[in-house]
Amino acid sequence: MADASRQPVAPGTPPNPPDMSRRGFLAKGGVAVAGLSALAAAFSPLRHLAPEDLPSLEDFLQKHYKEMTPADKDRALARIRGQVRRRHRVEVRVTDPPPLDGVEFVYGLNISRCIGCRRCVHACVQENNLSRSPEIQYIRVLEMEKGSIDVESSDHHYASAQVPRPDKWYMPVQCHQCANPPCVKVCPVEATWQEPDGLVVIDYDWCIGCRYCEAACPYWARRFNFAEPQLPEGSINPNVSYLSNRPRPKGVMEKCTFCLHRTRVGRLPACLEVCPTGSRKFGNVLDPNSEVHYILKHKRVYVLKEDVGTLPRFFYYFDERGSRYAEPPGPARPQEAS
Amino acid sequence: MKLRQSRWVPIALLAWGGVLLLNPLPYVSELPAATVVPAWATDPTPVRQPKGVPAYSVAGFTYGCNDCHAIIPSPAETDRTLVQHTEIRLRHGLNTRCFNCHHRTDREAWVDDFGEPIPWADPPRLCGKCHGPVYRDWQAGSHGRTNGSWDPARGTQTRRKCIECHDPHTPPFPPLEPAPGPNTFRMGPQESQDEGPARNPLRVDALPRRETRGD
Secondary structure, three states: OHHHHHOOOOOOOOOOOOOOOHHHHHHHHHHHHHHHHHHHHHHHHHHHOOHHHOOOHHHHHOOOHHHOOHHHHHHHHHHHHHHHHHHHOOOOEEEOOOOOOOOOEEEEEEOOOOOOOOHHHHHHHHHOOOOOOOOOOOOEEEEEEOOOOOHHHOEOOOOOOOEOOOOEEEEEEOOOOOOOOHHHHHOOOOOEEEOOOOOEEEOOOOOOOOOHHHHHOOOOOEEEOOOOOOOOOOOOOOEEEOOOOOOOOOOOEEEOOOOHHHHOOOEOOHHHHHOOOOOEEEEEOOOOOOHHHHHHHHOEEEOOOHHHOOOOOEEEEEOOOOOOEOOOOOOOOOOOOO | OHHHHHHHHHHHHHHHHHHHHHOOOOOOOOOOOOOOOOHHHHOOOOOOOOOOOOEEEEOOEEEEHHHHHOOOOOOOOOOOOOOOOOOOOOOOOOOOOHHHOEOOOOOOEEEOOOOOEEEOOOHHHHHOOOOHHHHHHHHHOOOOOEEEEOOOOOOOEEEOOHHHOOEOOEOOEOOEOOOOOOOOHHHOOOOOOOOHHHHOOOOHHHOOOOOOOOO
Protein backbone atom coordinates (compact mmCIF):
# COMPACT_ATOMS: atom_id res chain seq x y z
CA MET A 1 0.00 0.00 0.00
CA ALA A 2 2.82 2.38 0.90
CA ASP A 3 4.43 1.82 -2.49
CA ALA A 4 1.19 2.34 -4.33
CA SER A 5 0.64 5.73 -2.74
CA ARG A 6 3.96 6.97 -4.05
CA GLN A 7 3.13 6.11 -7.66
CA PRO A 8 2.46 9.09 -9.89
CA VAL A 9 -1.21 9.91 -10.16
CA ALA A 10 -2.69 9.71 -13.61
CA PRO A 11 -4.23 12.96 -14.84
CA GLY A 12 -8.00 13.04 -14.46
CA THR A 13 -8.23 10.85 -11.32
CA PRO A 14 -9.18 12.55 -8.03
CA PRO A 15 -6.25 13.18 -5.69
CA ASN A 16 -7.70 11.01 -2.87
CA PRO A 17 -9.77 8.13 -4.21
CA PRO A 18 -12.47 6.94 -1.73
CA ASP A 19 -11.33 4.06 0.42
CA MET A 20 -13.42 1.21 -0.89
CA SER A 21 -11.58 -1.50 1.04
CA ARG A 22 -13.51 -3.89 3.27
CA ARG A 23 -11.57 -2.68 6.34
CA GLY A 24 -12.30 0.97 5.66
CA PHE A 25 -15.96 0.25 5.05
CA LEU A 26 -16.36 -1.67 8.31
CA ALA A 27 -14.57 1.04 10.31
CA LYS A 28 -16.80 3.78 8.90
CA GLY A 29 -19.85 1.57 9.25
CA GLY A 30 -18.97 0.93 12.90
CA VAL A 31 -18.72 4.62 13.59
CA ALA A 32 -21.96 5.21 11.76
CA VAL A 33 -23.84 2.52 13.68
CA ALA A 34 -22.52 3.81 16.99
CA GLY A 35 -23.58 7.32 16.12
CA LEU A 36 -27.01 6.27 14.91
CA SER A 37 -27.53 4.11 17.98
CA ALA A 38 -26.56 6.91 20.33
CA LEU A 39 -28.86 9.29 18.51
CA ALA A 40 -31.74 6.84 18.60
CA ALA A 41 -31.19 6.02 22.26
CA ALA A 42 -31.05 9.72 23.08
CA PHE A 43 -34.33 10.39 21.32
CA SER A 44 -36.18 7.33 22.52
CA PRO A 45 -37.33 8.84 25.90
CA LEU A 46 -39.34 11.36 23.87
CA ARG A 47 -41.64 8.51 22.88
CA HIS A 48 -42.61 7.97 26.53
CA LEU A 49 -43.80 11.54 26.99
CA ALA A 50 -47.47 11.99 27.66
CA PRO A 51 -49.16 14.89 25.86
CA GLU A 52 -49.36 16.88 29.10
CA ASP A 53 -45.60 16.54 29.57
CA LEU A 54 -44.95 18.71 26.57
CA PRO A 55 -45.14 22.42 27.23
CA SER A 56 -48.07 24.15 25.63
CA LEU A 57 -47.57 27.31 23.63
CA GLU A 58 -48.92 29.21 26.61
CA ASP A 59 -46.31 27.57 28.89
CA PHE A 60 -43.63 28.35 26.43
CA LEU A 61 -44.51 32.02 26.03
CA GLN A 62 -45.11 32.67 29.75
CA LYS A 63 -43.06 35.57 31.08
CA HIS A 64 -40.88 35.62 34.17
CA TYR A 65 -42.98 35.99 37.31
CA LYS A 66 -41.65 39.46 38.03
CA GLU A 67 -42.51 40.68 34.55
CA MET A 68 -46.09 39.42 34.56
CA THR A 69 -48.95 41.87 34.54
CA PRO A 70 -51.96 41.04 36.76
CA ALA A 71 -53.74 39.74 33.65
CA ASP A 72 -50.76 37.50 32.84
CA LYS A 73 -50.82 36.20 36.40
CA ASP A 74 -54.52 35.40 36.20
CA ARG A 75 -53.92 33.46 32.99
CA ALA A 76 -50.99 31.58 34.59
CA LEU A 77 -53.06 30.69 37.66
CA ALA A 78 -55.92 29.44 35.46
CA ARG A 79 -53.47 27.38 33.42
CA ILE A 80 -51.99 25.82 36.58
CA ARG A 81 -55.49 25.01 37.79
CA GLY A 82 -56.21 23.23 34.53
CA GLN A 83 -52.92 21.34 34.59
CA VAL A 84 -53.54 20.09 38.12
CA ARG A 85 -57.06 19.06 37.13
CA ARG A 86 -55.82 17.07 34.14
CA ARG A 87 -52.88 15.48 35.87
CA HIS A 88 -54.20 14.81 39.37
CA ARG A 89 -57.99 15.05 38.79
CA VAL A 90 -58.33 17.50 41.67
CA GLU A 91 -59.85 20.97 41.76
CA VAL A 92 -57.42 23.30 43.55
CA ARG A 93 -57.59 26.94 44.49
CA VAL A 94 -54.52 28.62 43.00
CA THR A 95 -53.64 31.95 44.57
CA ASP A 96 -50.72 34.31 44.46
CA PRO A 97 -50.75 36.20 47.77
CA PRO A 98 -48.52 39.29 47.60
CA PRO A 99 -45.98 40.10 50.32
CA LEU A 100 -47.45 42.08 53.21
CA ASP A 101 -46.31 45.62 53.86
CA GLY A 102 -44.11 46.12 56.91
CA VAL A 103 -43.64 42.40 57.42
CA GLU A 104 -40.40 40.46 57.52
CA PHE A 105 -40.81 36.83 58.47
CA VAL A 106 -38.45 35.23 60.95
CA TYR A 107 -38.47 31.74 62.39
CA GLY A 108 -37.35 30.76 65.88
CA LEU A 109 -36.76 27.20 67.02
CA ASN A 110 -36.25 26.30 70.67
CA ILE A 111 -33.65 23.56 70.68
CA SER A 112 -34.06 23.14 74.42
CA ARG A 113 -37.59 21.87 73.80
CA CYS A 114 -37.47 20.02 70.48
CA ILE A 115 -37.74 16.28 71.06
CA GLY A 116 -37.11 15.16 67.48
CA CYS A 117 -40.54 13.57 66.89
CA ARG A 118 -40.47 14.53 63.16
CA ARG A 119 -44.10 15.60 63.05
CA CYS A 120 -43.01 18.86 61.40
CA VAL A 121 -41.42 16.87 58.57
CA HIS A 122 -44.62 15.09 57.64
CA ALA A 123 -46.96 18.02 58.21
CA CYS A 124 -44.76 19.93 55.75
CA VAL A 125 -44.91 17.10 53.20
CA GLN A 126 -48.70 17.07 53.39
CA GLU A 127 -49.14 20.83 53.32
CA ASN A 128 -46.73 21.52 50.48
CA ASN A 129 -47.71 18.64 48.15
CA LEU A 130 -44.22 17.16 48.29
CA SER A 131 -43.43 14.05 46.31
CA ARG A 132 -43.87 10.86 48.35
CA SER A 133 -41.81 8.75 45.96
CA PRO A 134 -39.10 9.68 45.18
CA GLU A 135 -39.27 11.16 48.62
CA ILE A 136 -38.76 14.89 49.06
CA GLN A 137 -38.78 16.47 52.50
CA TYR A 138 -37.88 20.05 53.30
CA ILE A 139 -37.11 19.48 56.98
CA ARG A 140 -34.31 17.28 58.24
CA VAL A 141 -34.09 16.56 61.97
CA LEU A 142 -30.53 15.99 63.10
CA GLU A 143 -29.83 13.98 66.23
CA MET A 144 -26.66 14.98 68.06
CA GLU A 145 -24.87 14.29 71.31
CA LYS A 146 -25.76 16.69 74.06
CA GLY A 147 -23.14 19.30 74.73
CA SER A 148 -21.89 19.66 71.17
CA ILE A 149 -23.06 20.97 67.84
CA ASP A 150 -21.30 18.46 65.64
CA VAL A 151 -23.36 18.51 62.49
CA GLU A 152 -20.98 16.19 60.68
CA SER A 153 -21.51 13.31 63.09
CA SER A 154 -25.23 13.97 63.39
CA ASP A 155 -27.76 11.33 62.45
CA HIS A 156 -31.06 11.94 60.70
CA HIS A 157 -32.03 8.28 60.33
CA TYR A 158 -32.56 7.67 64.04
CA ALA A 159 -35.41 5.24 64.65
CA SER A 160 -35.71 4.65 68.37
CA ALA A 161 -39.02 3.54 69.84
CA GLN A 162 -39.36 6.85 71.63
CA VAL A 163 -37.77 10.25 71.44
CA PRO A 164 -35.97 12.06 72.92
CA ARG A 165 -33.24 9.57 73.62
CA PRO A 166 -31.18 10.35 76.69
CA ASP A 167 -27.97 12.25 76.02
CA LYS A 168 -29.20 13.33 72.59
CA TRP A 169 -30.61 16.56 71.31
CA TYR A 170 -32.39 17.37 68.11
CA MET A 171 -31.95 20.11 65.56
CA PRO A 172 -34.44 20.43 62.71
CA VAL A 173 -32.88 22.08 59.65
CA GLN A 174 -34.83 23.60 56.79
CA CYS A 175 -34.50 26.62 54.53
CA HIS A 176 -33.12 29.53 56.52
CA GLN A 177 -34.50 32.19 54.13
CA CYS A 178 -31.14 33.95 54.21
CA ALA A 179 -30.87 37.70 53.85
CA ASN A 180 -27.73 37.08 51.82
CA PRO A 181 -28.77 33.95 49.95
CA PRO A 182 -26.03 32.12 48.02
CA CYS A 183 -28.66 30.11 46.15
CA VAL A 184 -30.05 33.27 44.56
CA LYS A 185 -26.62 34.50 43.54
CA VAL A 186 -25.74 31.36 41.58
CA CYS A 187 -28.98 30.98 39.64
CA PRO A 188 -28.05 31.53 35.97
CA VAL A 189 -31.62 32.33 34.87
CA GLU A 190 -32.91 34.32 37.87
CA ALA A 191 -35.55 31.73 38.55
CA THR A 192 -35.11 32.26 42.31
CA TRP A 193 -35.09 35.51 44.22
CA GLN A 194 -35.79 37.10 47.57
CA GLU A 195 -39.20 38.64 48.15
CA PRO A 196 -39.68 41.89 50.12
CA ASP A 197 -40.87 39.93 53.18
CA GLY A 198 -37.65 37.93 53.22
CA LEU A 199 -38.87 34.70 51.63
CA VAL A 200 -36.64 33.14 48.99
CA VAL A 201 -38.91 31.73 46.32
CA ILE A 202 -38.63 29.85 43.01
CA ASP A 203 -40.58 30.31 39.81
CA TYR A 204 -40.99 26.62 38.92
CA ASP A 205 -41.88 27.59 35.36
CA TRP A 206 -38.61 29.47 34.94
CA CYS A 207 -36.25 27.00 36.62
CA ILE A 208 -34.05 25.02 34.24
CA GLY A 209 -33.03 22.44 36.85
CA CYS A 210 -29.29 23.06 36.77
CA ARG A 211 -29.07 22.47 40.56
CA TYR A 212 -26.46 25.18 41.10
CA CYS A 213 -28.56 26.51 43.97
CA GLU A 214 -28.61 23.10 45.61
CA ALA A 215 -24.84 23.06 45.54
CA ALA A 216 -24.58 26.62 46.83
CA CYS A 217 -26.89 26.18 49.82
CA PRO A 218 -24.95 25.50 53.03
CA TYR A 219 -28.06 24.11 54.76
CA TRP A 220 -29.09 21.51 52.14
CA ALA A 221 -32.44 23.24 51.95
CA ARG A 222 -33.11 22.84 48.25
CA ARG A 223 -34.48 19.69 46.67
CA PHE A 224 -34.54 18.53 43.07
CA ASN A 225 -37.37 16.65 41.38
CA PHE A 226 -35.41 13.84 39.76
CA ALA A 227 -38.61 12.12 38.70
CA GLU A 228 -42.24 13.00 38.25
CA PRO A 229 -43.44 13.76 41.80
CA GLN A 230 -45.83 11.09 43.06
CA LEU A 231 -48.75 12.48 45.02
CA PRO A 232 -51.22 9.86 46.25
CA GLU A 233 -54.85 10.27 45.18
CA GLY A 234 -56.82 12.36 47.61
CA SER A 235 -53.77 13.64 49.44
CA ILE A 236 -53.34 16.88 47.52
CA ASN A 237 -53.72 20.04 49.54
CA PRO A 238 -56.15 22.12 47.45
CA ASN A 239 -54.94 25.46 48.84
CA VAL A 240 -51.98 26.10 46.55
CA SER A 241 -50.10 29.17 45.40
CA TYR A 242 -47.92 30.00 42.43
CA LEU A 243 -44.68 30.48 44.39
CA SER A 244 -45.03 27.80 47.04
CA ASN A 245 -46.93 24.52 47.06
CA ARG A 246 -48.51 24.01 43.63
CA PRO A 247 -47.63 20.56 42.26
CA ARG A 248 -44.19 20.77 40.70
CA PRO A 249 -43.12 19.20 37.41
CA LYS A 250 -40.16 16.91 36.99
CA GLY A 251 -36.75 18.54 36.68
CA VAL A 252 -37.15 21.68 38.79
CA MET A 253 -35.84 22.72 42.17
CA GLU A 254 -38.08 23.33 45.14
CA LYS A 255 -37.66 24.55 48.69
CA CYS A 256 -39.37 25.63 51.89
CA THR A 257 -41.15 28.98 51.56
CA PHE A 258 -42.32 29.25 55.21
CA CYS A 259 -45.71 28.09 53.82
CA LEU A 260 -46.09 31.36 51.92
CA HIS A 261 -49.69 30.55 50.95
CA ARG A 262 -50.58 30.38 54.66
CA THR A 263 -48.29 32.94 56.24
CA ARG A 264 -49.05 35.75 53.79
CA VAL A 265 -52.72 35.52 54.75
CA GLY A 266 -51.92 35.53 58.47
CA ARG A 267 -51.80 31.83 59.27
CA LEU A 268 -48.91 30.00 60.89
CA PRO A 269 -46.75 27.55 58.89
CA ALA A 270 -47.82 23.89 58.93
CA CYS A 271 -44.64 22.69 60.66
CA LEU A 272 -45.30 25.07 63.54
CA GLU A 273 -48.98 24.18 63.92
CA VAL A 274 -48.21 20.49 64.32
CA CYS A 275 -45.24 20.77 66.69
CA PRO A 276 -46.42 19.09 69.91
CA THR A 277 -43.77 20.77 72.05
CA GLY A 278 -44.24 24.34 70.89
CA SER A 279 -40.57 24.58 69.95
CA ARG A 280 -41.31 26.43 66.74
CA LYS A 281 -42.00 30.16 66.69
CA PHE A 282 -42.84 32.32 63.74
CA GLY A 283 -43.78 35.92 63.18
CA ASN A 284 -43.01 39.38 61.95
CA VAL A 285 -39.67 40.56 63.31
CA LEU A 286 -40.56 44.18 62.53
CA ASP A 287 -43.48 44.02 64.99
CA PRO A 288 -42.06 44.81 68.46
CA ASN A 289 -44.88 42.80 70.11
CA SER A 290 -44.25 39.60 68.16
CA GLU A 291 -42.95 36.38 69.64
CA VAL A 292 -39.89 36.32 67.41
CA HIS A 293 -39.03 39.90 68.33
CA TYR A 294 -39.06 38.88 72.00
CA ILE A 295 -36.91 35.84 71.27
CA LEU A 296 -34.27 37.80 69.39
CA LYS A 297 -34.23 40.45 72.08
CA HIS A 298 -34.20 38.31 75.21
CA LYS A 299 -33.09 34.80 74.37
CA ARG A 300 -29.74 33.26 73.68
CA VAL A 301 -29.80 32.71 69.94
CA TYR A 302 -27.70 30.41 67.79
CA VAL A 303 -27.27 30.87 64.05
CA LEU A 304 -26.31 27.73 62.15
CA LYS A 305 -23.13 28.21 60.12
CA GLU A 306 -23.01 31.89 61.01
CA ASP A 307 -19.45 32.03 59.66
CA VAL A 308 -20.56 31.54 56.05
CA GLY A 309 -22.21 34.94 56.13
CA THR A 310 -25.63 34.00 54.81
CA LEU A 311 -27.52 36.04 57.46
CA PRO A 312 -30.31 33.51 58.00
CA ARG A 313 -33.83 34.44 59.10
CA PHE A 314 -34.00 31.15 61.02
CA PHE A 315 -32.78 31.30 64.61
CA TYR A 316 -32.22 28.52 67.10
CA TYR A 317 -32.63 29.60 70.70
CA PHE A 318 -32.17 28.16 74.16
CA ASP A 319 -34.00 28.34 77.46
CA GLU A 320 -32.19 29.47 80.60
CA ARG A 321 -32.13 26.11 82.33
CA GLY A 322 -32.15 23.75 79.42
CA SER A 323 -34.81 21.21 78.67
CA ARG A 324 -36.90 19.15 81.01
CA TYR A 325 -36.92 15.78 79.37
CA ALA A 326 -38.84 13.06 81.13
CA GLU A 327 -35.65 11.33 82.13
CA PRO A 328 -33.07 13.60 83.71
CA PRO A 329 -29.60 12.99 82.29
CA GLY A 330 -26.87 11.90 84.63
CA PRO A 331 -23.60 10.03 84.42
CA ALA A 332 -24.74 7.23 86.77
CA ARG A 333 -27.67 6.14 84.61
CA PRO A 334 -27.02 3.09 82.37
CA GLN A 335 -27.02 3.57 78.61
CA GLU A 336 -30.31 3.12 76.87
CA ALA A 337 -30.36 0.15 74.53
CA SER A 338 -32.16 1.14 71.37
CA MET B 1 -20.12 -8.47 -4.54
CA LYS B 2 -19.08 -4.97 -3.45
CA LEU B 3 -22.30 -3.48 -4.70
CA ARG B 4 -24.41 -5.95 -2.73
CA GLN B 5 -22.49 -5.32 0.46
CA SER B 6 -22.83 -1.59 0.12
CA ARG B 7 -26.60 -2.08 0.02
CA TRP B 8 -27.36 -4.49 2.84
CA VAL B 9 -24.98 -3.00 5.38
CA PRO B 10 -26.62 0.46 5.45
CA ILE B 11 -30.04 -1.21 5.52
CA ALA B 12 -28.96 -3.32 8.50
CA LEU B 13 -27.58 -0.26 10.25
CA LEU B 14 -30.76 1.72 9.68
CA ALA B 15 -32.84 -1.21 10.92
CA TRP B 16 -30.71 -1.42 14.07
CA GLY B 17 -31.11 2.32 14.59
CA GLY B 18 -34.85 1.87 14.24
CA VAL B 19 -34.89 -0.91 16.83
CA LEU B 20 -33.03 1.34 19.25
CA LEU B 21 -35.42 4.18 18.56
CA LEU B 22 -38.37 1.94 19.34
CA ASN B 23 -36.55 1.00 22.54
CA PRO B 24 -38.34 -2.28 23.28
CA LEU B 25 -36.67 -2.65 26.69
CA PRO B 26 -36.59 0.87 28.14
CA TYR B 27 -34.68 1.46 31.34
CA VAL B 28 -37.01 2.66 34.05
CA SER B 29 -35.46 3.99 37.24
CA GLU B 30 -36.54 1.98 40.21
CA LEU B 31 -38.68 3.95 42.65
CA PRO B 32 -39.09 3.01 46.28
CA ALA B 33 -42.55 2.54 47.71
CA ALA B 34 -43.80 5.66 49.47
CA THR B 35 -43.28 5.59 53.22
CA VAL B 36 -46.50 4.93 55.10
CA VAL B 37 -47.04 7.91 57.38
CA PRO B 38 -49.46 7.30 60.25
CA ALA B 39 -52.25 9.82 60.72
CA TRP B 40 -50.98 10.89 64.14
CA ALA B 41 -47.81 12.20 62.52
CA THR B 42 -49.70 15.12 61.01
CA ASP B 43 -52.32 15.63 63.71
CA PRO B 44 -51.98 19.06 65.35
CA THR B 45 -54.04 18.10 68.42
CA PRO B 46 -52.18 18.90 71.66
CA VAL B 47 -50.79 15.93 73.57
CA ARG B 48 -53.25 16.44 76.43
CA GLN B 49 -56.90 17.42 76.41
CA PRO B 50 -57.63 18.45 79.98
CA LYS B 51 -61.31 18.44 80.92
CA GLY B 52 -61.18 22.08 81.92
CA VAL B 53 -63.84 21.63 84.59
CA PRO B 54 -63.32 20.57 88.20
CA ALA B 55 -64.91 17.15 87.96
CA TYR B 56 -64.00 13.67 89.11
CA SER B 57 -65.31 10.47 87.56
CA VAL B 58 -65.60 7.32 89.63
CA ALA B 59 -67.72 4.20 89.07
CA GLY B 60 -69.48 5.73 86.10
CA PHE B 61 -70.55 8.87 87.95
CA THR B 62 -69.06 12.31 87.61
CA TYR B 63 -68.96 14.59 90.61
CA GLY B 64 -67.91 18.15 91.14
CA CYS B 65 -64.94 18.33 93.50
CA ASN B 66 -66.86 20.29 96.09
CA ASP B 67 -69.69 17.73 96.10
CA CYS B 68 -67.56 15.71 98.49
CA HIS B 69 -65.02 18.20 99.73
CA ALA B 70 -67.60 20.73 100.97
CA ILE B 71 -68.81 18.05 103.38
CA ILE B 72 -65.70 16.03 104.13
CA PRO B 73 -62.94 18.14 105.63
CA SER B 74 -59.49 17.38 104.35
CA PRO B 75 -57.11 16.09 106.97
CA ALA B 76 -53.88 17.87 107.67
CA GLU B 77 -51.51 16.96 104.91
CA THR B 78 -48.77 14.47 105.74
CA ASP B 79 -46.67 12.02 103.79
CA ARG B 80 -49.19 9.24 104.33
CA THR B 81 -50.51 7.13 101.45
CA LEU B 82 -53.67 8.43 99.80
CA VAL B 83 -56.89 6.57 100.46
CA GLN B 84 -58.83 8.47 97.79
CA HIS B 85 -57.61 9.54 94.32
CA THR B 86 -55.13 6.68 94.42
CA GLU B 87 -54.65 6.87 90.64
CA ILE B 88 -52.78 10.14 91.06
CA ARG B 89 -49.02 9.73 91.04
CA LEU B 90 -47.45 12.98 92.16
CA ARG B 91 -43.97 13.19 90.63
CA HIS B 92 -43.50 16.92 90.61
CA GLY B 93 -40.01 17.23 92.07
CA LEU B 94 -39.91 19.00 95.42
CA ASN B 95 -43.57 19.88 95.12
CA THR B 96 -44.98 16.93 97.08
CA ARG B 97 -48.01 18.52 98.74
CA CYS B 98 -51.51 18.64 97.25
CA PHE B 99 -52.30 21.99 98.87
CA ASN B 100 -49.36 23.70 97.22
CA CYS B 101 -51.64 23.88 94.19
CA HIS B 102 -55.17 22.85 95.24
CA HIS B 103 -57.11 25.25 97.43
CA ARG B 104 -57.58 23.90 100.94
CA THR B 105 -61.27 24.77 101.29
CA ASP B 106 -62.50 25.54 97.77
CA ARG B 107 -61.44 22.40 95.90
CA GLU B 108 -62.72 23.78 92.59
CA ALA B 109 -59.99 26.41 92.50
CA TRP B 110 -56.23 26.66 92.70
CA VAL B 111 -54.44 28.52 95.43
CA ASP B 112 -52.13 31.48 95.05
CA ASP B 113 -49.23 32.47 97.29
CA PHE B 114 -51.51 34.26 99.74
CA GLY B 115 -54.10 31.51 100.13
CA GLU B 116 -56.56 33.18 97.79
CA PRO B 117 -58.27 31.08 95.08
CA ILE B 118 -57.17 31.13 91.44
CA PRO B 119 -60.00 30.24 89.03
CA TRP B 120 -59.88 26.68 87.68
CA ALA B 121 -59.72 27.99 84.10
CA ASP B 122 -56.49 29.91 84.74
CA PRO B 123 -53.82 27.30 85.53
CA PRO B 124 -50.88 29.33 84.11
CA ARG B 125 -51.15 31.74 87.02
CA LEU B 126 -50.82 28.80 89.39
CA CYS B 127 -47.80 27.33 87.59
CA GLY B 128 -46.22 30.78 87.49
CA LYS B 129 -46.00 30.74 91.29
CA CYS B 130 -42.87 28.61 91.02
CA HIS B 131 -41.97 28.62 87.33
CA GLY B 132 -41.38 32.32 86.95
CA PRO B 133 -39.00 32.39 83.97
CA VAL B 134 -41.10 29.89 82.03
CA TYR B 135 -44.29 31.81 82.89
CA ARG B 136 -42.65 34.98 81.62
CA ASP B 137 -41.59 33.22 78.41
CA TRP B 138 -45.07 31.76 77.99
CA GLN B 139 -46.63 35.20 78.33
CA ALA B 140 -44.20 36.62 75.77
CA GLY B 141 -44.73 33.64 73.48
CA SER B 142 -41.30 32.02 73.43
CA HIS B 143 -42.54 29.02 75.45
CA GLY B 144 -45.60 26.96 74.69
CA ARG B 145 -47.74 26.25 71.68
CA THR B 146 -49.49 28.80 69.52
CA ASN B 147 -52.01 27.86 66.84
CA GLY B 148 -53.95 29.82 64.29
CA SER B 149 -52.45 33.13 63.26
CA TRP B 150 -48.97 34.54 63.80
CA ASP B 151 -50.47 37.94 64.54
CA PRO B 152 -53.55 38.25 66.79
CA ALA B 153 -54.55 41.29 64.71
CA ARG B 154 -54.76 39.18 61.53
CA GLY B 155 -56.76 36.20 62.76
CA THR B 156 -57.66 34.10 65.74
CA GLN B 157 -54.72 32.94 67.77
CA THR B 158 -54.88 30.11 70.29
CA ARG B 159 -52.30 30.11 73.04
CA ARG B 160 -52.12 26.65 74.56
CA LYS B 161 -52.08 26.52 78.35
CA CYS B 162 -49.50 24.70 80.51
CA ILE B 163 -51.69 21.65 81.14
CA GLU B 164 -52.35 21.04 77.43
CA CYS B 165 -48.76 19.77 77.18
CA HIS B 166 -47.73 19.01 80.77
CA ASP B 167 -49.48 16.66 83.19
CA PRO B 168 -49.50 18.74 86.39
CA HIS B 169 -48.85 15.68 88.52
CA THR B 170 -45.99 14.44 86.28
CA PRO B 171 -44.88 17.60 84.52
CA PRO B 172 -42.01 16.61 82.19
CA PHE B 173 -43.09 16.47 78.56
CA PRO B 174 -43.78 12.80 77.75
CA PRO B 175 -41.52 10.96 75.28
CA LEU B 176 -43.24 10.35 71.95
CA GLU B 177 -42.89 7.87 69.16
CA PRO B 178 -40.98 9.49 66.29
CA ALA B 179 -42.63 9.65 62.86
CA PRO B 180 -40.86 7.69 60.08
CA GLY B 181 -37.44 8.96 59.11
CA PRO B 182 -36.18 9.82 55.65
CA ASN B 183 -36.21 7.07 53.06
CA THR B 184 -32.66 6.10 52.18
CA PHE B 185 -33.51 3.75 49.36
CA ARG B 186 -31.29 5.53 46.89
CA MET B 187 -28.23 5.12 49.07
CA GLY B 188 -29.15 1.73 50.46
CA PRO B 189 -30.03 1.09 54.08
CA GLN B 190 -28.13 3.41 56.36
CA GLU B 191 -26.85 2.25 59.68
CA SER B 192 -26.96 5.05 62.15
CA GLN B 193 -23.59 5.16 63.75
CA ASP B 194 -24.20 5.61 67.42
CA GLU B 195 -20.87 6.02 69.05
CA GLY B 196 -22.54 6.20 72.42
CA PRO B 197 -21.11 8.46 75.06
CA ALA B 198 -17.71 8.58 73.38
CA ARG B 199 -18.69 11.71 71.50
CA ASN B 200 -20.45 13.38 74.40
CA PRO B 201 -18.24 16.03 75.97
CA LEU B 202 -20.57 16.23 78.96
CA ARG B 203 -19.91 12.63 79.89
CA VAL B 204 -16.19 12.63 80.46
CA ASP B 205 -16.63 9.78 82.93
CA ALA B 206 -17.80 7.47 80.15
CA LEU B 207 -14.85 8.18 77.88
CA PRO B 208 -12.35 5.38 77.47
CA ARG B 209 -8.87 6.32 78.60
CA ARG B 210 -7.08 7.62 75.55
CA GLU B 211 -4.94 10.43 74.27
CA THR B 212 -6.57 13.79 73.64
CA ARG B 213 -7.61 14.14 70.05
CA GLY B 214 -5.00 15.99 68.05
CA ASP B 215 -7.29 17.95 65.77
